[in-house]
Amino acid sequence: MLGTRIITAIVLLAILLPALFAGSPWPFAAVTLVLIAAGGWEWGRLNGLAQPAALAMGAALAGLCLFTLLGPGLAAVPAGLWWVLGGAWVLGSAHALRLGPAGWPRLPRAGRLVLGFVLLWGAWAAIATARGIGLNFILSVFCLVWVADVFAYFGGRTMGRRKLAPAISPGKSWEGVWTGMAAVLLLGLAWTFGLEPRLHTDTPSLYARLLTGLGLPLGLLALVFLSAMSVIGDLFESLIKRAVGAKDSSQLLPGHGGVLDRVDALLPVFPLALALNSLVA
Template structure:
């Protein structure tokens, strides 16, 4: 299993990194569009619409993203779009997690499919806009989610005592959440005080942009972002548990499905874009 995970990760990096570091934002936008389409296929299957319906749903999500790309190009949408998406994630996520896996299937299937489609579309749009802001900014948001997950995993294994949401994800603990937040704060310190200062980056990172608004605002924003990465992770776990599935699919050998890899990114990227929309460009 470990060998398979490593091989899959290397293949993904071999595809992702050239698109990410391309001078034009278009290769990254198109690659992530394909990934969002695959995630849409998985979402449909998890919500009682398998087979041809799932394929059509995934293609539809990708088509919606492509239409947005064709219509708007890399023009940023109004800031209120990011804040609306964030509000839906905060309120809707809290409502769904409170209901748990048993309540989720009772929601109308059309509503579940619509919510998933909107979440994927907005996340893709935020990804594309983050790339347009610069590689350093894009990487800083990616790494925030990754370090929150890694620090939470090791912190939970070492210190975990109090379960976070046993009915949804029995392995997660409150100690893991605090460890993830601590990891994010440490990463922000290193990135803003070393990487952004010592290296010829193309644009300020998320951390430097937030720090420009003051230390306490920076700390609060980072804690909220780390918390939302947990919400995204738990929400996908809830949907999988409601569907009786261990992984969203087997598209990524050793890793599960695309949704398993991007669940925490879905609320974080729109929220990050909402936050920087309040900050004057450097």
Template sequence: MLKQRVITAVVLLIILLPAMFAPMAWPFALVTLLMIGAAGWEWARLNAAGSALAIGFGVLLAAACAGAMAAGWVHPGASPAWWLAFAVWVLGGALALRVGPSAWPQLPAVARWVLGFAALWTAWLALASARTSGVNYLLSVLCLVWAADIAAYFGGKAFGRRKLALAISPGKSWEGVWSGMLGVLVLAGAWIALDRSIQPDSASLYTLLLQRFGVIGLVLSLVFLSAMSVVGDLVESLVKRAAGAKDSSGLLPGHGGVLDRVDALLPVFPIAMALSSL
């Protein structure tokens, strides 16, 4: 299992890193478009779609992403899509977590497909647009999610007592969530200092939030983004539990599926872009 995880991770890095650091933004947009199409296939399979329909869903999602790129919607500026995603994740995510896994399958399959399509499409649009803002900005948002996840894991292991969502993800605790938030704040402080010392290709998310909202606004924004990364993780866990699946698929040996790797990114990127564009 460990060997599989390492091999898969190395292959992904070989594909993603050259695309991320390419002089133009389109290679990264293209690679992530293919990944989000695969995630769409996984979402449809988890939500009562047959094999052919699930493939069609993934292809349609990828085509919608390509259409957005062709239409010039991939850019670093403001977009109504960010605020649409903001509302869907804050309101819809909270409602889904409140009703739990047992109520999710009671939603019509078409409604679940539409929600998944909207979440995945806006996430890809924000991810691709973040790359046009600069590599430093893109990495700062990615690392926010990773720092929250890593700090939550170790904080939960060390201090976890009170369960966060027992029916959805028994391993998560409130102490883990708070540890994740603290980890993100530490990362932000270090990144802002780095921005000031080396002057990278673009401002990071943290520097932009500090410039726009001050220290208190920065802290509140990062706490909120950390919380939304947990919501993304929990929503995917809810969908898998409702479907009786351990992983979203077996596309990434040792890691599960694409959704298993990007679930926390789905709400964070559009919300980060929304806050950055204020």
């Protein structure tokens, strides 16, 4: 199992890293388009669609992403849309988590499918837009989510006592959440005031924009909020899987599960990061 996970991770990195570090943002937009389309297929299956209909959902999502990229272009996406998508994540996920796994299937299936379609398209558009802003910017958003997740895991393993959401994800604890948030705050400060001035990066990171543009207290609060939303994204996907009795969103990524299993924490963070960035851009 570990060997399979490592091989899959190496293959993914061999595809993603060259696209991410390419001189143009287009290769990364194309690669993430394929991944988000696969996520659309997984969302359809998790919400009761038969295979042909789930494939059609993934294809339609890919088509909308491609139209956005080649038609009006990502530059035409208004900043207000990030606030709308961010608000949908905050309010929608709060409602879903309140309903719990038993309540999710009782929501109209058409509404669940439309919600997934919109949120996945919005996440892809935000990720592709972030790459267009600059390599340092998008890496800082990725690292925020990864650091929050890794330190939450180790913090929960070593200090976890109080369960965060036992009915949805029994392994998560409040202590893990606080540890992840503290690590993100330290990362943001170190990146902004230590690393970034020495590397002469292509564009300011999300951390630098928030901590200097909003001021230190509000900037740190914004990082705490984004860290919390990465946890919400993870819990939201876990809730959907638990509602249908699925361990993974699919088996597309051997040893890792599905695409949604790997990107769930990223989905709310990127639109919200761009919404906050619009305050200081």
